[in-house]
Amino acid sequence: MNLRASRVYIRLTEFLFKCVKQDVNYTIAKHLIEHIEAFPDIYIEEIAYLSNTTPASVTKFCKRIGYSSFKEMRTDIGVYTEEMFLDGINVTSGIEEAISGFIEQDQLIQKKIFSLLDQEQCLRIANRIRKMEKLAVLGNTYSFSGVNLFRELFSQQGYTIYEVNRRAARDILTSSFNEVDAVFIISLTADWVEKNQEFLQTFHKPLFLLTQSDQSRYSTLFEEIIHFDQFDFLLSSNYYSQKVIHSWIILLSILLKIS
Known part of the structure; x- marks a missing residue:
């Protein structure tokens, strides 16, 4: 192992x-x-x-x-992933062919991701936050690149974005939630939601959860739960999961811009 x-x-x-x-x-x-x-x-x-x-x-x-x-x-020694996303790349014919193979594979992955994203749900969320001014996005070290991309894209469209670490002290989380119009939470396993459901129940404003885990039992906590369970093999590595999160954020930003 x-x-x-x-x-x-x-x-x-x-x-x-x-x-x-x-x-x-x-x-x-x-x-x-x-x-x-x-x-x-x-x-x-x-x-x-x-x-x-x-x-x-x-x-x-x-x-x-x-x-x-x-x-x-x-005892938490389960392997996060056994898949190596470079395994499908032919490296025996030289660097140029290997790079070309990687680019082709990457484009196929990106197209697959966008084809599986729920555009109708994303449009509903875009319409819901359209007239808002301040948003918070919660993540951890693992999802920081997604949190930062969210801030970059939505700041460009005039939103004030609070980037918040999920592990921050409770008073910081409370202050951040109180300052904004809606909160996006990135938690692929939803463990954080499990541990903080009582805390989340205290806030009467739109909450959106991005997760791979089936959290339908918490549907009353969230205005929308963005499920990534359709990306079974795509979330088998950090590389794929970051692309899924980034792609959804990009799609939401595009829908806001188009409308």
């Missing part, structure tokens, strides 16, 4: 990317990453010793990155 493709490894590296100072949480994350090959048979006492801290601090770190316990963290 390639543990460097596991869900826990991705979460740890995302946390390390966001670190701006070398504190105990940085040290814990660094040692967990360095010892990823020992998962799931790794002991909390070992990480605490290497990080010059206590098991209690390691447990707090695990909760900080979204796990209920050290055990849940060390």
Whole structure:
């Protein structure tokens, strides 16, 4: 098993990317990453010793990155994806042919994505937000490029856009929600929605969820749920999932501009 493709490894590296100072949480994350090959048979006492801290601090770190316990963290070793999107590229005939093959494959993927997007739903959303002025878009490190693209495209059309990290403190989230006319949430697994449904129920303004997971049971929370479940193979890698998110944001922006 390639543990460097596991869900826990991705979460740890995302946390390390966001670190701006070398504190105990940085040290814990660094040692967990360095010892990823020992998962799931790794002991909390070992990480605490290497990080010059206590098991209690390691447990707090695990909760900080979204796990209920050290055990849940060390056993989250399922592989995010086993598909390598470059596998279909012929690299035996030289660089030029390999690049041409990649471009052709990329164009086919892009056409496939746009053909599967729900244009009617996207148009409804465009009409709903047309006269609004301020929007918030929530994501995490994984979806930051989509959040940033949303800000870029919609700012060009006169909207004030709040880019918000889903892991921000509750008071920051509350302030951001209160400032805007509508909120877009990018959560492909919808784990964040599961954990924050009571919080979301407190806001009486349009909420839109972009997700791959079937979250129909939360339909009362959202004005629209943008389902990406039709992109089964497209969401098998970070490369594909980013293209799906970007394509939907581009389509919404185009529909606003056309109308």
